[in-house]
Amino acid sequence: MGKPNDLVQGTLDLLILKTISLEPMHGWALAKRIQQISQDVLRVQQGSLYPALHRLEQQAWIKGHWGETETGRQAKLYSLTRAGRVQLERELANWGRLSHAINLVAGMA
């Protein structure tokens, strides 16, 4: 699998916050969802995913709680907090600015 894409620090936060803003989910589902939506371009390594989740939880942007999965197993599900929603808006705005700027530079004739 290699490392097809090194996620810029901070971008991972955006991906996680955005993805779980749709519905609470556990780490495994989160990784799968990101991979699936990005059409296999973005693959989050476990070694980055869990520390990132714990960091975001520590910042009180997401909240972890134990719940049942669709298969009936106990798993730690993460959901967005109110502060996390604000943070997500901020990250989205940042990202919009950044990608627009990069597009401008990259699109130079």
Place this chain on the structure above:
Amino acid sequence: MRSLDKLRLRLRSLFWRARVEAELAAELSFHLEQQIAENLAAGMSAQEARHAALRVFGGVTQIQERCREMRGNRWLEQLLQDLSYALRALRRSPVFALVAIFSLALGIGANTAIFSLIDALLLRTLPVRDATRLVAVGNPARVGSMSSGSVRNDLFSCPLYEQIRSQNQVFTDVFASGRTGKLTVGTSASSEKTETARGRLVSGNYFSLLGVNAFRGRTFTAQEDRGSGAAPFVVISHGYWQKHFARDDAVIGRRILLNGFPFTIIGVAPPEFFGDIVGVPTEIWIPLSMQGQVNPGRVYKDRWDVGWLLLMGRLKPGVSIARARAEINVLFPRILAERAGSSFSRDLLPRTDKMGVEVTPGAAGFSALRREFSQPLFTLMGIVALVLVVACANVANLLLERAMARRKEIAVRLALGAGPARLIRQLLTESVLLSALGGALGLLFALWAGTALLRLVGVSTSAALDLHPDPLVLAFTAGVSIVTGLLFGLAPALRATRVELAPTLKESARSVAGSGSGARWPLAKLLVVAQFAVSLLLVTGAGLFVRTLQNLQHLDLGYARDSLLLVNVDPVMAGYKGARLASFPRELAERLQALPGVTAVSYSENGIFSGTESSTSVRVEGFKSPPSGDPSINYDRVGASYFRTIGIPLLDGRDFGPRDGVGAPGVAVVNEAMAKQYFPAVNPIGKRLVITGPPDVEFEIVGVSRDVRDHDLRAAVPPRFYIPLLQSGDFDVAPNFEIRTRKPAALVEPIRRSLQAFDRNLPMRDLAPLTSMIDDSITNERIIAKLSAVFGVLGLLLASLGLYGVISYTIARRVNEIGIRMALGARRPRVLWMVLSETLVLALAGIVLGVPAALGLAGVVKSRLFGLSASDPATLVTATGVLILVAVLAGVIPGSRATRVNPVQALRYE
């Protein structure tokens, strides 16, 4: 909300660590299982699926560790780990821990004790509303003073206070407070038993300006300022209420007699409020308007020429103290210029041109002790800091020794992959833990020592200075503890982690000798050298201060100091007036004279070492004072046989006698200094001297007395003259009686009884031998001498412990070598000398380093010395001798142990 959530998470991961860890493990294994399930679904075998999942997943432990780091209180967790490890390590070597903690407790305790004195006296603010906006006007040290004869700029009269209060633009309000003098408290007129209390006369706005509300009843209002004698009300302190009224609420409305005048208690002050004077808590507050009733016979409330009030203002918002100072210093001379000639005679204007009024921050209140003791306290602070340095060096040495013993353990830990930074942190945690324990013990020690120190030096106000540790003292102790912990821990920790792994691990447990730094002067020895250098400073300082005290105590005063007994009495307060008052001193002198054991009795207004002195301006025929010079000169009004009684030799002329009474021609005796200044060429006998009035009063000089030290031990004897009290025309004095006797101490009680028999109502003060009055006048010097001696011994003790430890340790490591030497025929004295010389080299190195430092530091305290130079060779030589002696003692014990080494055993030792 968010920060609360964060805190909750942190606490959770700190205190429910096992649960958090279990959750983390479960979360990760869930992920792994999902991966395996996916792999199985993709058609792998069970084993393949598992292996592939693990491969993708990477190191589980690493991920866990990184998740833990995300928790944010990793450092706290590690600290707790380090702490519990350090505690275990200390428990394993209790002797080391005890010695270290105890030396630190002594060092930190001494620092805390002195600091708490500094805090109580200099730093603490009054427990009142917004104390930082308070400003003291006048000399804040003159809390119990009164001075008459001129308008003053350091103490204010009541009319002047009222002018300043109403005319200034910088204060929201200004209160005044002043002495009551001796205050006796009785409950009924017939009561035999009276007690004295510490009272303060205050203006009606005193409590409201300070923002102090009554604990019971009410405090004063502007009402209490109206009219003289119209407000016989007092507020008592919480302590006084507790002590004398058993916290009875019915105290409000009770009547008490103050100096015989009935007052009504209207309120009790809150417990924390001790008044405006630090070190002398007020017990009874009385309205200013009652001054005449509190001091019967001496009404000066409305006089401009009696200064007795200190003022305290509260700055208006936005006004700085600098602006207040500027304004007061414009206002003060303006008021005087306006009022001189109308409200008071121009002659009462201050004689000097220096009319500056002191305007200083008032947050810490007034204090007579502050100016006197701040200098010595800072000197002592420096001394105890040095003691702490010596103690630190000791502990550092102990730690070094321990680090040597733990080399293997540390090497193993390094080999297993512990980072040096982490290890240093661990070792520092241990040393800070040591110093924290030492600090805690030191705090207890300081609590006891603070009052003990005051008692040691005989400061009678010990009960009054609140030495309870406030947050500032606690912060100081904590700060000192942590800093010392890092200070003495750092070098050993750095040294300990600089281990070469392979050789250390290969070493057998015993053969430590020969390895290590291999330097000629290892750190341990350098520390001992430093300790001796610092000890030399301490011992030299102690020597200088002790000899200063001795010089002062044995100074030739010009008369014998050990055969005089003094007492001050106040006939005016006892109600004497007119002719009775005029004859009072002579009558009492005759009464005392009749007591067995008394050889002579005389009296004087200012006494000897009483702290009061008079001065006046004089005109002397044939003498012109330089225009800029101060024409005033010290003088005293004395009784018959004054010079014979004190024992002051007369160089020429005669003593005062019974014939120099009222109506007889005025006579005066001048001292040598005055004779030299005013009559450089001629014999002063028969010359005339005029005390300028109005009215002028003329005296003929009938004697010249030797210069004697009667008020100050240090300063040069100033020109002074004496006139008979009876010829001064004013009998409103509280005379000091000087009683000549062989055994002053034994006569204290008979004199007291005789005074009481003479007049039961006669207030008396300071009944004591002259020697104790002189001791009181050099309290400062006694404090410094005693305490610096105590701390010098303490420092020396710690240093010798350090030396002893290092030498013992070296000997233990050289048992083998000593064994060989002895086997080859070295004699015991030679072995002993070998050890001793090593000890002496260390001590001498310390002394060589210490001497220049001692000379340098002695320069700093030069102003505190008397009768010897800061580089006094005798002191320096003695200090050096003491240090060498201590070094020899510290070396002899391990040395003689070395001589008892059995060569056969020593050789087998390895």
